[in-house]
Amino acid sequence: MDFEKENSGSCYKQCFCMLCRGSNVNIKTYHAHKQKVFKFDESQIIPDILFDENLHLKENFSQKLYASSSVTLLEAVFQHFYVFSTNNGMSKSAMSNALQTEKSHLPQPNSLPPTFKEAKSLIKPLLMPLQKYDACINDCILFRSCDNGNYSDLASCPICQEPRKVKNSSQKVFHYMPIAPRLNRWFGTSNLCKLLYANKVYSNGKLCDFTDSNVYKNWYTDQGVFGDHEEQQTVPLALFTDGVNPNKHLSTQKSMWPLLLTWINLPVQIRQLLGPMLLVGIIPSGRNGSEPKSLEPYIDLLVDEILKLSEFPTYNSYRKAPVKVKVALLQFLCDIPAYSKLLHISGHSGLRSCGYCKETGIYCKHLSKTIHLSNRQFLPENHPLRSSNRFSNGSVELKQQPVTYTNEEERHLREIFDNKPNRNQQNNFQKATGLKGKYSIMKLPYHDRNQQMQPDGMHTIADFISHVMDLLVGKSDTKKVRLCEKHHQRFPQTWPQETAAEQEADRRATAIKYPAGVEISPGLHFTKPWTLRTMNSKLQFVKTGALQWCIKGLLPKRQETTLFTVLEVIVRMTQQEFEISEIKQLQDDTHAALALLERDFPLSLQ
Secondary structure: OOOOEEOOOOOEEEOOOOOOOOOEEEHHHHHHHHHHHHHHHHHHOOOOOOOOOOHHHOHHHHOEOOOOOOOEHHHHHHHHHHHHHHOOOOOHHHHHHHHHHHHHHOOOOOOOOOOHHHHHHHHHHHOOOOEEEEEOOOOOOEOOEEOOEEOOOOOEOOOOOOEOEEOOEEOOEEEEOOOHHHHHHHHHOHHHHHHHHOOOOOOOOEEOOHHHOHHHHHOOOOOOOOOOOOHHHEEEEEEEEOOEOOOOOOOOOOOEEEEEEEEOOOOHHHHOOOOOOEEEEEEOOOHHHOOOOOOHHHHHHHHHHHHHOOOEEEEEOOOOEEEEEEEEEEEEEOOHHHHHHHHOEOOOOOOOOOOOOOOOOEEEOOOOEEEOOOHHHHOOOOOHHHHOOOOOOOOOOOOOOOOOOOHHHHHHHHHHHHHOOOHHHHHHHHHHHOEOOOOHHHHOOOOOHHHHEOOOHHHHHHHHHHHHHHHHOOOOOOHHHHHHHHHOOOOOOOOOOOHHHHHHHHHHHHHOOOOOOOOOOOOOOOOOHHHOOOHHHHHHHHHOOHHHHHHOOOOOHHHHHHHHHHHHHHHHHOOOOEEHHHHHHHHHHHHHHHHHHHHHOOHHHO
16 A cells, blocks of 8 residues: 655545555545555455565675675675576586685685585575475376375376386476465565556557557456456466577587466566566476476476465555455467477477367378468458469369367367377377367466467568578479479479579678668578578568568569568568557458468478
8 A cells, every 4th residue: 555645735645555546535534544444454365475575684684794894795695696697607616615715815704604505595585485396207297296196205107107216316306486475575575566556658559568459458357367456466477488408509409498487467678587587497308308298297386376376465565555466377478389288289280280270281291291271261252362263272262261169169179189098099189170188277267278379470480581581592492392383283393493593692682781780790691591590680681671672583573572572561560569450451461461472482381
């Protein structure tokens, strides 16, 4: 609660309690109102954990390093841990040696701890708690007590029978960092809690951030996840996960999977910074550095905590009152392989590879992958491309846009999958539906995969740009590509065919001068594609118009027009903000551009 803002020359005070939410209170009834609200708060809400934001000022932390020092003990120890954490080759014994050396050179007596162990024990009250679980080497279970059973005392996995330990050492260990203590610290620290109440800049008619969307606003309607709960007392979360090779040299294969949460309604300027992002754990690799076989036991641990935090009491240091905070996992941001593991859907090679609709692809034996000849289904019924005979099937497209699974349909199909008697029948069922069995996140009562699973735009656009550049230098003109085109009675060859075109594109790419702030440098981007190292550099290559200029005049006219249409759509869909009234037109233009791409370019470009 905050009663400190007073309107000058007025008999009202602005009140930020749970009842008033920023409205004015008559100054004559101010004290009675304050007592009433505090009485209401204290009787209804008792915080589970109270965070002391002045903990670091306690005597053992604030004491001087030595008698005449201007540095406190806590500052000195933190400086050592900062060096330790930013030098990934530094060992604990090396830090102990550094502490001992500095301690011996400081004036005596001094309070600097001489070893890593003593330094860590000193700051341990300030650290977030860490939970340690043994895991099955095949990622079947965590050895803990959960809804499926009590596995905490087992010596082997009940599913695969692998031993929990080998030579008295755990085969795999998962370290979990709970969310609740960090949320308590955030709400209990006034400078951090204040950020939740930062004034947001609203752009009328524009979509500048996810929080401007109708999806986000619907969370706070009567039928939404949070209902009429105040926005500042909600924690909508987005989950990121993907396989990462922690080694400097990629030749050393090892895959670990970090689980990251983003607090969606934090100010956009700090939302993606490492501090506000919540790392809940890193799933370790399996045998020989292989990626985890399943994410389920680890995600299940996270889901169990989120269910407990659906509505939990804490102390709001901005309002100076206890409040109830609602936490919900409402968004997922992954690439397609990660979605396949996380949400149990088919990957991009499956016949039912779309995670949003029931569209079925065609397996091409020449390319050894699934291709899609259905882009015209998304066009309006009267669109001229629907009646064009230049597409692979040579006929009018009469099919309508594919429909999506409803929540009820999907749950029913996943139950059928789980009840199949053997793996072979499950695989056939997955090919037919694109769905596998149930997954842990489905325990969340508000979970809606189609609405909450965000498209993987970053990889899709970057891979498309790479494929286009490979096509332009002839790398895609292979026997397999030609056999595919011949099978569908399409193009006998791809473009361009002359080496001179490739050399001309590279000559133009080396002559470009880029404005400040662009991370691209002039180079042989077509024959040496690694010169565009990052996904952002590939996107900048398109958004600056450099790719369009490099290839102008090097393709047949119709193909050039189509490719420029697709690149123009990419530029529009990756801009910083959108006019809400223009989004429908952008969607229509995207469908038309992809239909043209299907018509005028080899199917291998998909």
